[in-house]
Amino acid sequence: MYLSEIMVKHPVVPFIREGDFAVRKPWIYPERRLLDYLLVYFQEGECMFRVDGVDYEFRSGDFCLIQPGILNQLEGRTNTITPFVHLDVFYDSRREERFPTKGGQTDLSAYLHLMQPRLNDLTGIELPVKLHPKHPIAFRDTFVRMVECWQYRDPLMQLRAQSLATEIILTVLEDHTDLRAAEKAAPQPLNWITSFFSFRLSEPLSVNEMARRANLSPSRFSAKFKEQFGIAPHRYLLGLRIHHAKELLATTDLQLHEIADYCGFADIHHFAKAFKNQVGAAPGAYRKGNK
Numbered sequence: 001m002y003l004s005e006i007m008v009k010h011p012v013v014p015f016i017r018e019g020d021f022a023v024r025k026p027w028i029y030p031e032r033r034l035l036d037y038l039l040v041y042f043q044e045g046e047c048m049f050r051v052d053g054v055d056y057e058f059r060s061g062d063f064c065l066i067q068p069g070i071l072n073q074l075e076g077r078t079n080t081i082t083p084f085v086h087l088d089v090f091y092d093s094r095r096e097e098r099f100p101t102k103g104g105q106t107d108l109s110a111y112l113h114l115m116q117p118r119l120n121d122l123t124g125i126e127l128p129v130k131l132h133p134k135h136p137i138a139f140r141d142t143f144v145r146m147v148e149c150w151q152y153r154d155p156l157m158q159l160r161a162q163s164l165a166t167e168i169i170l171t172v173l174e175d176h177t178d179l180r181a182a183e184k185a186a187p188q189p190l191n192w193i194t195s196f197f198s199f200r201l202s203e204p205l206s207v208n209e210m211a212r213r214a215n216l217s218p219s220r221f222s223a224k225f226k227e228q229f230g231i232a233p234h235r236y237l238l239g240l241r242i243h244h245a246k247e248l249l250a251t252t253d254l255q256l257h258e259i260a261d262y263c264g265f266a267d268i269h270h271f272a273k274a275f276k277n278q279v280g281a282a283p284g285a286y287r288k289g290n291k
Contacts, residue, residue, distance in 0.1 A: 010090035010117060014165035018100050019085035019150040029074040030103030035115050036088050038066040038100075039168070041143050045080030049073070051129045063131040063139070065172065068116040071106060083147045089169055090117050125177050134175045142167055190214065190228050197240050202264045207233055241265065242278045249283055250290040256283055 017036055021043075040063065047058040050073045051066055058064055066072050076082070086100040098114045108115065119125050133139035146164035149157045196213065197205070210233055211221035225233045241263040248259045260271035275283050 010092055013091035014169050015088040015095050016150050016165050017086045019147045022082045024076055024080055027076040031073045032101045032103055032105045033071055033108050034068050035098050036086050038086055040064040040082050040084040043081040045078040048075045056129055065131050067118045088116050127176050197237055201241055202262055249287040
């Protein structure tokens with residue numbers, strides 16, 4: 001599955017569930033699996049995290065990302081300061097029911113309905129456990145600011161924290177994944193096309209232009225469009241233009257040539273012909289019958 005496909009049902013809307021500046025003496029967190037994502041910054045000290053059977057050493061300046069469902073055991077080998085957040089990446093209506101799991105919770109079969117989709121299960125995405133930000137100082141500052149804001153319970157600071165979480169997730173994806181290449185190869189949903197048409201009714205849109213916007217060849221775009229909407233793209237666009245023309249005829253006193261221009265017809269003659277073919281009446285007659 002591709003990111004664009006899963007976002008149809010689960011938009012990327014990060015949500016911080018828990019966060020803190022953890023200051024600890026040497027410590028061990030027993031094995032568990034997560035329902036959400038855990039992102040950790042190693043401010044001071046040394047840690048060893050076993051993630052999916054692999055040991056990772058972390059020192060000051062490192063970042064760790066543990067994704068949902070992955071078996072992990074965490075150990076601080078020295079005194080440590082490790083700012084962290086548990087967060088969702090994808091929105092769903094049950095996010096308030098989700099929780100940070102405790103040590104020993106390795107069998108989550110009873111909570112599968114609460115588990116977040118895992119980014120690494122998506123085509124073209126392979127995020128490492130040990131992150132490598134391209135701009136580590138800026139990434140660190142944003143992360144620490146996010147955790148700091150989350151400590152406050154007033155709405156504005158909470159909103160700021162969630163906004164910074166969105167910035168963090170976007171940076172992680174941009175720094176570690178060629179999303180443009182991955183999504184270019186993905187099956188492209190065309191849900192956006194109706195808004196694209198609506199905002200450009202007055203423009204001379206061609207199938208080639210529509211296909212270019214969808215990163216598809218004209219023939220592939222036309223086939224996918226007809227598969228999804230049951231009609232050829234130029235016929236669909238014509239229908240939107242006629243519908244808008246009917247609204248303008250019935251609710252305004254605009255001249256016919258103005259309506260033709262607003263609805264993307266080449267001239268008033270083209271407008272009148274297309275309108276009569278679709279509606280069964282000339283624009284003037286339609287206006288008289290609907291005023």
